[in-house]
Amino acid sequence: MITTQQLQLLKERNKNAFEEGASCITTHLHTKNNMKSERLLSLDILRGITIVGMILVNNPGTWESIYAPLRHAEWNGLTPTDLVFPFFMFIMGVSMSFALSRFDHHFSRGFIIKLVRRTVILFLLGLFLSWFSLVCTGVEQPFSHIRILGVLQRLALAYFFGSLLIVGVRRPANLAWISGIILAGYSILLALGHGFELSEQNIIAVTDRTLFGEAHLYREWLPDGGRIFFDPEGLLSTLPCIAQVIIGYFCGNILREKTEIHHRLLQISILGIALLFAGWLLSYGCPLNKKVWSPTFVLVTCGFASLLLVFLTWLIDIRKKQKWGYPFHVFGTNPLFIYIVAGVLATLLEVITVGESSLQEKIYTSIWSVLPDAHLASLIYGLLFIGFNYLIVWGLYKKQLFIKI
Numbered sequence: 001m002i003t004t005q006q007l008q009l010l011k012e013r014n015k016n017a018f019e020e021g022a023s024c025i026t027t028h029l030h031t032k033n034n035m036k037s038e039r040l041l042s043l044d045i046l047r048g049i050t051i052v053g054m055i056l057v058n059n060p061g062t063w064e065s066i067y068a069p070l071r072h073a074e075w076n077g078l079t080p081t082d083l084v085f086p087f088f089m090f091i092m093g094v095s096m097s098f099a100l101s102r103f104d105h106h107f108s109r110g111f112i113i114k115l116v117r118r119t120v121i122l123f124l125l126g127l128f129l130s131w132f133s134l135v136c137t138g139v140e141q142p143f144s145h146i147r148i149l150g151v152l153q154r155l156a157l158a159y160f161f162g163s164l165l166i167v168g169v170r171r172p173a174n175l176a177w178i179s180g181i182i183l184a185g186y187s188i189l190l191a192l193g194h195g196f197e198l199s200e201q202n203i204i205a206v207t208d209r210t211l212f213g214e215a216h217l218y219r220e221w222l223p224d225g226g227r228i229f230f231d232p233e234g235l236l237s238t239l240p241c242i243a244q245v246i247i248g249y250f251c252g253n254i255l256r257e258k259t260e261i262h263h264r265l266l267q268i269s270i271l272g273i274a275l276l277f278a279g280w281l282l283s284y285g286c287p288l289n290k291k292v293w294s295p296t297f298v299l300v301t302c303g304f305a306s307l308l309l310v311f312l313t314w315l316i317d318i319r320k321k322q323k324w325g326y327p328f329h330v331f332g333t334n335p336l337f338i339y340i341v342a343g344v345l346a347t348l349l350e351v352i353t354v355g356e357s358s359l360q361e362k363i364y365t366s367i368w369s370v371l372p373d374a375h376l377a378s379l380i381y382g383l384l385f386i387g388f389n390y391l392i393v394w395g396l397y398k399k400q401l402f403i404k405i
Contacts, residue, residue: 040255042312045325047091048332052386053084054151055342061364061381065374070382074223075198076287078300085151085290086301087308088335089158089241093248094309096159097256100166107167119160121405125336126152129343136351147231148216149208152336154233154241162245172250179243183295186239187286195292198222204234204292211235220291232291240293247275247302251309261318265310272306275299327390330397337403338393345389 060066069080100111127146134142169175190196193203198220200209208217208231220230254267279288279299286296315321331338349360357365363384368377396402 040313040317041322041325041329042309042316043091043094044332045316045328046309046312046332047088047335048325048328048330050084050088050091051331051335051339052328053081054088054339055386055389056382057081057084059342059346059382059385061360061367061378062374065378067375067379070379072290073288075291076196076289078288078290078297082290082297083301083304086244086293086297087305089155089244090248090251090302090305092155092159093162093245093250094252094255095248096163096166096245097249097252100163101256111167115160115163118405119156122156122159122336123153125340126150126156129340132344133347136347145215147218148212149218149231149233149235149238151233152339154238157235157238158241158245161242162249165242165246166249172253175246176250179246182239182243183298186236187295189236190286190292190294196287196289196294198228198230198291200228200230202230202292204236205230207236208234230291237291237293240295240298243295244298244302247298248305251306255313261313265313268306269310272303272310274303275306276303279303330390330394333397334393334403336405337396338389341392342385342389346385 057070057072060070071079072081073079127148127150129152130147130150131142134145139145165178166175169178189203193206194201195203199205205217205228209229214229217229218231218233219227220232221227251268251271254264254271257264276299279296282299283296286294288294288297288300290297312325316325346360349363350358352359354362364377364381367380367384368374371377371380
């Protein structure tokens, strides 16, 4: 858990220049004449968009009334909500291209210390969120039931192994081959190990159950309302996330090239379209599935993320249409901090009671009483929750305080 003493508060001279933690690395874009560099604002805004999306889909007024685009696919398939987490994973890879250039992509004492420190802190923060939720809900012996894996834990592992591969292998062609081998090998594991069955015989569930025990696993909902021990952030399904990070790294490398910016964006666009085409084509044999993080899911989501990065770079960094993105930029300056704060606040809203109802339920029903549409009321609650978190991160932004892990 990060304490106040562990936080480094960075105060920059320029409002558009700052550092961020883990995947939040200062990035720059060479201008047309290659004589100077500018802040790559589009990456910050894209990061902010994904954080807002992650908070929104995790905090509806009620889980019983959610618009379809704000739901995850029950099993196979893809919804807009399923894009949020892989987009953040992709952005982490893009940012790593800029960050690792500081170490000249070589192993060094400073690189190893920073890599291990960030990995451990991210993993511990994920454990803290799980522990905090258990404690607040009155679970006895919370450490006996703490969920070992989760969103931040997956980010930590993908960041760690992705960085090791990138620095250790270095040659782009070899990295591409390794990414392909990871995805192909994982496809074989899924095919042989009931990987596309939502059951406890799924190789992902078997692996996690063997290593961690059922008490430390997430219980996934079944279509009939039942639940099984299956973790959508399982250890085995983290393997393809490493490939996701490496693909993001490749896109970051293209952005860092000292060529004309439109040429670089064209390169990323071609890569994104190729990834989309390959992913959709292969999905006939290997379904798109977020909960197992299938190889086709990696390809398609990286394709969408690449194209969105191209569009935002063109719109924001080239056309200078930036005002609309200010709120997302604010979120993008302290993404991991506000994600953790949102998780803590959501738990507190559920455990603090007002009469016989939780504070969260009380707020939602108050909105519902004014807006009789339950789906709209649920969405408004989520937007108000985002607004409250925005006030927190905006206060840090105005003081030029950026929390670095």
